[in-house]
Amino acid sequence: MSASACPACGRGAAALIERLDVAAQHAFYAPADPALQQRLTAAAAPSALQYAMLRCSHCGLEFSSPLRAPSGDWYRLVYQTLDLYPAARWEFDAVLPAVQPGQRLLEIGCGSGAFLEQCRLRGLDASGVDFSAHAIELCLARGLRARQLDLAAPPGADLPERVSHIAAFHVLEHLDRPQALFEYARCLALPVSHLWLSMPSDRRPSRRFGQSEFLDQPPHHMTRWTPAALAAIGARHLWRLAEVRYEPLAMPLAVRWITILSPSYRRWEAAGRLRNRSVERGFRALIIPFACLRWLAFRPPLSGHSMLAHFILEAGPSNPDGAGSF
Numbered sequence: 001m002s003a004s005a006c007p008a009c010g011r012g013a014a015a016l017i018e019r020l021d022v023a024a025q026h027a028f029y030a031p032a033d034p035a036l037q038q039r040l041t042a043a044a045a046p047s048a049l050q051y052a053m054l055r056c057s058h059c060g061l062e063f064s065s066p067l068r069a070p071s072g073d074w075y076r077l078v079y080q081t082l083d084l085y086p087a088a089r090w091e092f093d094a095v096l097p098a099v100q101p102g103q104r105l106l107e108i109g110c111g112s113g114a115f116l117e118q119c120r121l122r123g124l125d126a127s128g129v130d131f132s133a134h135a136i137e138l139c140l141a142r143g144l145r146a147r148q149l150d151l152a153a154p155p156g157a158d159l160p161e162r163v164s165h166i167a168a169f170h171v172l173e174h175l176d177r178p179q180a181l182f183e184y185a186r187c188l189a190l191p192v193s194h195l196w197l198s199m200p201s202d203r204r205p206s207r208r209f210g211q212s213e214f215l216d217q218p219p220h221h222m223t224r225w226t227p228a229a230l231a232a233i234g235a236r237h238l239w240r241l242a243e244v245r246y247e248p249l250a251m252p253l254a255v256r257w258i259t260i261l262s263p264s265y266r267r268w269e270a271a272g273r274l275r276n277r278s279v280e281r282g283f284r285a286l287i288i289p290f291a292c293l294r295w296l297a298f299r300p301p302l303s304g305h306s307m308l309a310h311f312i313l314e315a316g317p318s319n320p321d322g323a324g325s326f
Helices: 022-029 034-044 072-081 090-098 114-121 133-141 179-188 227-236 251-260 263-270 277-297
Strands: 014-021 050-056 062-065 104-108 125-130 146-148 163-169 189-200 239-246 306-313
Touching: 014 022, 022 034, 034 072, 090 114, 090 163, 090 189, 090 306, 104 114, 104 179, 114 125, 125 133, 133 146, 163 179, 179 189, 179 227, 179 239, 227 239, 227 306, 251 277, 263 277
Parallel strands: 104 125, 104 163, 125 146, 163 189
Antiparallel strands: 014 050, 050 062, 189 306, 239 306
8 A cells, every 4th residue: 555545445546634743743732841842752753753644535534644653652651741531431321332241342442441440330241452551550450351452463363352342442543554453353353243433523613613633633643534434444344334423512512612613703812802801701702693503504513522433344253263362
């Protein structure tokens, strides 16, 4: 596959949408700590210090060039700096009802075990894998079943036991080889298995309004997904995309987003005319009726931060003799 080929559909037509300097990105991660910015840049340097973002003209996937993720050392620094993942998440509640008693579940990228803990509270047979040794230590300290595994390495003979459900929450967008997740899932799948993947929604307000988000850019995220891109990469690995669910966004929050991302609000903010809190509130109140009308007109509707893709295996496992156990 060429450097500009889409990692989702494999097609070659991609347009440049932005260029990014990693050192400049790190100013957003730790704005008051230049020393930490330098440490982040040093940790990212072996992977890349300059990225371009491309958009596939066929499936809409946006992906980085080079498609090269930073090291585990970089991620450790980031997660020590920023608290990014709450323990209670919409996608957890969306997946849990689908897992029946007696079915096994494996979480890829289990972190410190927030979802595995929810599974345990419901009496579900769940285990996890993560590339971070520290994350696995935290899981084991809580009495959760977990082991260290790096998706960058090809599946070996020591695979975990086969499962009915495989989940990975906000993992896909970090991978520089996203197809590895689908390949690994196939090696673990039973003849009838479900794959659940969450990632940032393509309908969230910041995305729909074209707002730049440093956490949704390299080196943090390598890819930005659409339903068409998810269907394409799934089909290439025998996983059929059954549905895409979107995190709900309450009307008051949606209207607030539309208001503060409106061109008029941005112009006044950039001009420094909204520094007075009373002026800001008054100006926002003037825009709210128009924001409500725009909210009603959005098709497809705006969503919350995440979307959840549900895949079903279209064929039997590709490696019937390769399963191991924890």
